[in-house]
Amino acid sequence: MNKHHHWLAQQIPAWVSAQIISAEQAKNLQQRYPVSDSINLGRLLITGAGAIMIGLGVILLFAYNWAEMGKYVKLAVIFSALAGAHLAALLSMHRHPVLSEGLFVVGTMLMGAAIFLIGQIYHLDSHYPDAFLLWSGGALALAWARPSLSQAFIAIILVLSWHMLEVLDFSTSNHGAFLLIIAGIFPLVWRLHSPLLARYVSIALFITLGLSISIESERLLGISLLASASLLIILNQLLQFQKNIEYREIAQEMAKPAILLLAIISFMLTFQEVLKDFIIIRLEQNLYSVAFWVVVTLSQAGFIWLFIKRQLSLLVILSELILLSVLLPALLLDLQNIQTLGRIHQWLPALFNLLILIGSSWMMFDGARQANRRQLVTGSLLFALLAMARYSDLFDSLLARASVFLLVGVALFVVGNIYQRHKKQVQP
Amino acid sequence: MNRKILLYAAVALQIIAVASIALSKEWLLSSGYPLVLQTAPVDPRDLFKGDYVQLEYAFSQLPLSLLAEDIVQHGLRKGQKVYLQLGETRQGVTQTGKAFSSPPAAERYLTGYVQAHWPYHNFNRADPPKMTGQRSVNHPLLVHYGIEQYFVEQGQGLEMEQIRGSRNNFQVPMLIQAALSDSGVAIIRSFSWANLAFKTEILKSPERNAPDDQASAVMRFTLMNRSEHPITLPLKSANCSFTLIPITSAPAEAGRFVAPRSECATDERSPVVLAGSETVSFDFDLNATHWQVLLKDQPTALGKLPWDYRYRIIYQGEEIEGIDASIVSSSFHGSGNID
Numbered sequence: 001m002n003k004h005h006h007w008l009a010q011q012i013p014a015w016v017s018a019q020i021i022s023a024e025q026a027k028n029l030q031q032r033y034p035v036s037d038s039i040n041l042g043r044l045l046i047t048g049a050g051a052i053m054i055g056l057g058v059i060l061l062f063a064y065n066w067a068e069m070g071k072y073v074k075l076a077v078i079f080s081a082l083a084g085a086h087l088a089a090l091l092s093m094h095r096h097p098v099l100s101e102g103l104f105v106v107g108t109m110l111m112g113a114a115i116f117l118i119g120q121i122y123h124l125d126s127h128y129p130d131a132f133l134l135w136s137g138g139a140l141a142l143a144w145a146r147p148s149l150s151q152a153f154i155a156i157i158l159v160l161s162w163h164m165l166e167v168l169d170f171s172t173s174n175h176g177a178f179l180l181i182i183a184g185i186f187p188l189v190w191r192l193h194s195p196l197l198a199r200y201v202s203i204a205l206f207i208t209l210g211l212s213i214s215i216e217s218e219r220l221l222g223i224s225l226l227a228s229a230s231l232l233i234i235l236n237q238l239l240q241f242q243k244n245i246e247y248r249e250i251a252q253e254m255a256k257p258a259i260l261l262l263a264i265i266s267f268m269l270t271f272q273e274v275l276k277d278f279i280i281i282r283l284e285q286n287l288y289s290v291a292f293w294v295v296v297t298l299s300q301a302g303f304i305w306l307f308i309k310r311q312l313s314l315l316v317i318l319s320e321l322i323l324l325s326v327l328l329p330a331l332l333l334d335l336q337n338i339q340t341l342g343r344i345h346q347w348l349p350a351l352f353n354l355l356i357l358i359g360s361s362w363m364m365f366d367g368a369r370q371a372n373r374r375q376l377v378t379g380s381l382l383f384a385l386l387a388m389a390r391y392s393d394l395f396d397s398l399l400a401r402a403s404v405f406l407l408v409g410v411a412l413f414v415v416g417n418i419y420q421r422h423k424k425q426v427q428p
Numbered sequence: 429m430n431r432k433i434l435l436y437a438a439v440a441l442q443i444i445a446v447a448s449i450a451l452s453k454e455w456l457l458s459s460g461y462p463l464v465l466q467t468a469p470v471d472p473r474d475l476f477k478g479d480y481v482q483l484e485y486a487f488s489q490l491p492l493s494l495l496a497e498d499i500v501q502h503g504l505r506k507g508q509k510v511y512l513q514l515g516e517t518r519q520g521v522t523q524t525g526k527a528f529s530s531p532p533a534a535e536r537y538l539t540g541y542v543q544a545h546w547p548y549h550n551f552n553r554a555d556p557p558k559m560t561g562q563r564s565v566n567h568p569l570l571v572h573y574g575i576e577q578y579f580v581e582q583g584q585g586l587e588m589e590q591i592r593g594s595r596n597n598f599q600v601p602m603l604i605q606a607a608l609s610d611s612g613v614a615i616i617r618s619f620s621w622a623n624l625a626f627k628t629e630i631l632k633s634p635e636r637n638a639p640d641d642q643a644s645a646v647m648r649f650t651l652m653n654r655s656e657h658p659i660t661l662p663l664k665s666a667n668c669s670f671t672l673i674p675i676t677s678a679p680a681e682a683g684r685f686v687a688p689r690s691e692c693a694t695d696e697r698s699p700v701v702l703a704g705s706e707t708v709s710f711d712f713d714l715n716a717t718h719w720q721v722l723l724k725d726q727p728t729a730l731g732k733l734p735w736d737y738r739y740r741i742i743y744q745g746e747e748i749e750g751i752d753a754s755i756v757s758s759s760f761h762g763s764g765n766i767d
Binding site: 075079082083086090107108111114115118120121122123124125126127134137138141142144145146170171172 | 431434435436437438439441442443445446447449450453457505506507541545572574575576577578579613615616
């Protein structure tokens with residue numbers, strides 16, 4: 001979205017000159033559609049990737065661990081390189097901003113190299129995830145001080161690495177990672193005016209949340225992720241009526257991973273065994289059960305608010321339908337242990353099969369009619385995936401299986417033709 | 429201006445954060461309590477991973493008998509801290525004692541992290557009665573002390589492997605010199621090779637389906653003096669300065685030998701002087717009645733025991749002057765299979 005802001009920022013002075021808008025209106029427009037002071041993302045990505053490669057090269061170079069090189073020489077080399085990279089970055093900051101950004105990234109990578117080199121010199125074999133936490137702290141400090149998008153992305157990767165090592169290697173729930181992303185990285189979205197960062201923060205939050213729950217309350221994993229995705233989708237809809245366009249863009253970007261997660265979960269719920277895992281939950285007197293109730297309450301309050309204000313979107317209704325279809329049986333089973341619901345996992349997947357079937361068909365045909373390639377491809381993939389998933393567990397006879405293939409093939413052939421026809425109409 | 433200061437501070441933070449680690453480790457190296465720890469004789473095939481030496485100590489696996497009561501009662505979760513009591517130095521090596529879940533008062537200790545839930549894999553903190561009711565305590569507690577890796581130049585690991593020796597040859601114990609902080613954190617200072625080398629071999633394997641009194645192997649344990657100076661071994665006669673001990677992962681019953689060794693009732697001595705590069709061998713016929721173990725209250729030959737009943741030969745006589753390592757063989761099964 002920032003490219004539109006850039007275009008607008010370039011146009012405004014011309015509009016003022018041509019007296020299309022007043023100076024005050026120009027100022028209002030500039031405030032409403034701010035242009036972040038970050039440098040070109042493409043150049044930044046290439047420079048950042050180069051800097052990361054240099055940093056990794058240095059890490060591997062030191063990993064060789066020359067016996068002839070004394071430990072104080074090794075320390076002097078790595079600290080000189082670290083300080084040198086930052087010094088060069090500071091000196092070139094105003095004249096060569098892209099180079100400076102790259103040098104800061106090299107500096108942060110060298111910080112990692114220094115941490116691992118010190119571990120090597122002193123034969124440290126203690127709690128190694130701490131190295132990633134320390135490293136992420138360095139990246140985060142620079143991300144705030146610059147402010148820098150590339151440092152923010154490095155911080156996300158490092159916090160996720162720290163969290164994964166803690167969870168997978170040490171079986172700790174490591175709540176600190178979630179809090180660090182919320183308190184340390186998420187506010188950078190505003191500082192950097194970067195909705196793109198918001199999307200990756202959202203992905204990181206889902207990953208940290210999922211991993212932590214899998215350690216502490218495995219029985220709440222599926223339903224908690226579903227409720228969280230639903231909350232983000234509802235929040236996005238609520239914020240679409242905000243005047244501030246930046247809030248709207250951030251909410252949209254944060255909702256994108258939630259929509260993807262919702263689609264994945266919906267697809268998974270077409271399988272009986274997975275659905276069983278989702279609805280057999282165990283609410284205990286722990287942090288995750290409390291957090292689960294908070295998320296569910298907030299999302300339901302948001303949904304009611306949107307309903308009263310008549311601002312419900314199709315996506316919100318869909319996410320609410322999916323959430324309630326799982327949540328209500330799960331709560332009834334957990335709280336009341338109602339026996340009649342004991343076999344619900346056998347027929348509830350039919351609902352999700354139907355949902356995916358209708359949803360994917362609609363996406364395919366609507367995408368073809370609107371000549372919207374992305375929607376068409378997503379719908380077709382979902383449709384084909386559903387057919388493949390049901391191929392083995394629903395249809396026994398070869399005749400039925402052949403029919404499935406024919407049906408999918410014909411459907412894809414038809415929508416392909418509709419798309420081509422509408423595309424020609426749309427194109428001048 | 430403020431933004432510039434913030435930027436300088438962030439850069440300084442990166443440098444200071446890393447430098448502080450190096451400084452704290454230098455401080456520990458210069459002021460820490462000196463320890464010498466002997467690495468356990470392990471199969472060298474698993475020893476080297478890339479460019480570092482993977483070290484294992486006898487106290488990396490702690491059997492039930494070396495766990496304090498609170499650990500036995502409540503179990504330990506992966507990642508939890510344990511505190512290993514440190515004792516006196518014998519034969520140049522720091523001795524270790526029991527492990528506790530809180531620091532033992534008025535004693536030096538080594539802090540470690542539990543590597544796997546103990547006593548069983550699916551540890552459930554929320555359900556302690558289940559834990560005490562159904563646990564299996566046969567498996568030792570696995571602990572990591574942060575001194576299990578020794579980084580070397582790429583390729584140097586193989587040279588060290590050759591010095592260390594292979595299963596069928598002399599093996600030289602690697603001694604780790606470490607510095608210990610008051611909080612039990614250890615850091616490796618350097619390493620050295622012991623001046624004794626050990627070789628464990630099978631002198632005679634039992635026949636297949638042999639009767640109980642011939643079902644076990646005859647083992648030979650050989651010592652070599654790697655130094656240039658002669659070493660006097662103040663040995664008792666009839667190999668009575670040596671005994672068999674079960675490895676830490678063996679079941680507790682593995683140490684229940686049926687009877688004391690009658691030939692060791694006397695204090696008869698037969699010292700041996702080992703000149704530089706000289707060797708001396710000791711043979712152990714595991715078919716001897718005193719090596720039988722009470723398994724389900726039945727005397728059982730070592731060669732007939734389950735595969736996890738494995739043993740080492742250790743020296744347990746008086747202090748030997750001039751050596752710098754504990755005398756201990758590779759682990760083996762009574763039927764003669766050497767690890």
